[in-house]
Amino acid sequence: MSATDNHINYVEFKAKDLEQIKKFYTDAFNWTFTDYGPTYIAFSESGLEGGFEKTEAEITNGALIVLYHQNLESIKSKIIESKGIISIDIFSFPGGRRFHFIDPSGNELAVWSDK
Known part of the structure; x- marks a missing residue:
């Protein structure tokens, strides 16, 4: 399935703990995983599709759409013109680039591109 804008x-x-989370979702739901470091x-x-990012911080809302x-x-x-706030500017990662933004209600989301 190809990615569609918006x-x-x-x-x-x-x-x-990434190993623990992999075991849980593999055992419970038969998900498959790819390690990226x-x-x-x-x-x-x-x-x-999705992923898990390792963190040492307290997890209060662990999902990022x-x-x-x-x-x-x-x-x-x-997004800026629509009164959104950029919380993390554009950065590169294996497979593409992305940035994070805060919507008017305070929800943080991200936008990525493989371009």
Whole structure:
């Protein structure tokens, strides 16, 4: 399935112990995982692709909804014009680039692109 602009494309959770979380979701739900270094794992076979980021911080809301857009600069400008706040500016990661924003209710989401 190809990524579509403005659609939810990925969900990212926080985890204290990546090996423990992999075992839980593999045993309970048969998800499969791909390791991306010591602080990140991606999952599939769940209905929606996603990942877990290792954290030492207290987890209060561990989910990050990630939207897709092929032109990060364009959608970033549109978010700012719509009164959203950029919480983490555009950065690169294996497979693409992304940024985070805060909506008017205080929810943090991210937008990524493989372009």
